[in-house]
Amino acid sequence: MPASQLISYAEYLELERTSPEKHEFFDGRVYSMAGGTPDHAGIGASVARVLGNRLAGRPCRVFSSDLRVRVLATGFSSYPDVAIVCGQFEAHPEDAHAATNPIALVEVLSDSTESFDREDKFSHYRRIESLRAYVLVAQKEQRIEVFTRNDDRSWTLREYTEGEAPVGPLGVALPLSEVYANPLAS
Numbered sequence: 730m731p732a733s734q735l736i737s738y739a740e741y742l743e744l745e746r747t748s749p750e751k752h753e754f755f756d757g758r759v760y761s762m763a764g765g766t767p768d769h770a771g772i773g774a775s776v777a778r779v780l781g782n783r784l785a786g787r788p789c790r791v792f793s794s795d796l797r798v799r800v801l802a803t804g805f806s807s808y809p810d811v812a813i814v815c816g817q818f819e820a821h822p823e824d825a826h827a828a829t830n831p832i833a834l835v836e837v838l839s840d841s842t843e844s845f846d847r848e849d850k851f852s853h854y855r856r857i858e859s860l861r862a863y864v865l866v867a868q869k870e871q872r873i874e875v876f877t878r879n880d881d882r883s884w885t886l887r888e889y890t891e892g893e894a895p896v897g898p899l900g901v902a903l904p905l906s907e908v909y910a911n912p913l914a915s
Contacts, residue, residue, distance in 0.1 A: 734758075735756075735757035735758065736757055736758075736759060737757070738754065738804070738806075738823060738824070739823065741754045741759055741806070742823070742824055744759060745797070750762065751794075751808050753805070753806060753807045753808070754804075754805070754806040754807075755803070755804060755805045755806070755853075756804065762808065765837075765839070766839070766868070768868055769810075769837050769839055769868055771911065772837050772866055772868060772908060772909070773793075773794060773810040773811060773835075773837045773866075774793075775907065775908045775909070775910065776810070776811050776835050776837070776864075776866060776903065776908055777791050777792075777793055777811045779903055779904065779907050779908060780811065780813060780835075780896075780899070780901065780903070783899075783901035783902075784813070784899065784901060787815070788815055788816055789813055789814065789815040789816075789832070789899070790813070790814055790815075790818070791811060791812075791813050792811065792812040792813070792814065792828070793810075793811065794808050794809065794810045794811070795808065796808065796809075796812050796826075796827075796828055797824070797826055797827040797828070798812055798827065798828050798829075798831055798834065798854075798857075799821040799824060799827040799828070799829050800829075800853045800854065800856055800857055801821070801829055801856075801857075802856035802857070803853050803856055805850075805853040806824075806827060807850065807853075809831075809834040809835060809836055810835050810836050810837045810866075811834070811835035811864075812828060812831045812833070812834050812835075813831060813832055813833040813834075813899065814828055814830060814831050814832065815832045815899075816830075817830075818830070829857070829859075830857070830858075830859040831857065831859060831860060832859055832860065832861050832862070832898055832899065833860070833861060833862040833863070833864065833896060833898060833899055834854055834860065834862075834863055834864070835863075835864040835865075835866060836850070836863075836864070836865055836866070837866045837868055838865055838866065838867050838868055839868055846865060847865065851863055851876070855878075855884070860878065861877065861878045861897075861898030862875060862876065862877050862878070862896050862897065862898045862899065863875075863876040863884075864876070864894070864896060864903070866908065870890075871890055871891070871905050871909050872888065872889070872890050873888070873889045873894040873903055873905060873908065874886060874887070874888050874889075875887050875888075875889070875894055875895070875896055875897075877897050877898060878898075889905060890905070891905060892904070892905065893905065
């Protein structure tokens with residue numbers, strides 16, 4: 730579908746239902762999502778596993794990149810690499826498969842998406858009322874950046890290259906040694 734052709738959200742949902750590929754949606758336009766590398770997929774899975782283990786027993790659920798997140802304030806829909814919802818799952822009124830209330834979102838950075846993840850995507854995500862943390866995980870080096878929403882709605886960035894990266898609103902930390910562990914590396 731050409732990016733210049735505008736479609737409704739209902740048409741986008743039908744496309745997603747029948748397409749083998751995932752797409753982002755904004756302002757009537759559909760954008761193909763780039764395929765990931767093995768490192769990207771492995772790091773994303775490690776983050777999801779670590780967060781899932783650390784949040785066990787709490788009323789939170791960790792979701793993979795198969796969960797669509799819809800930003801009510803802007804109409805943007807995307808598939809973050811990891812999404813965490815605490816409390817009740819709130820779906821979009823037109824889309825039972827799209828969360829509207831994540832508390833934390835994680836994106837694994839890649840060359841083709843880093844600029845978009847840092848700028849435009851984060852601009853949309855900041856408009857999610859429930860969002861308290863946005864985590865960027867580097868793929869080419871051991872580095873995790875945690876953006877945390879403050880009480881005054883501003884955001885604070887903390888960068889970690891060793892040890893643990895606390896995700897304050899969740900009350901857990903991401904040990905970089907576990908996120909970047911690769912048992913297949915020689």
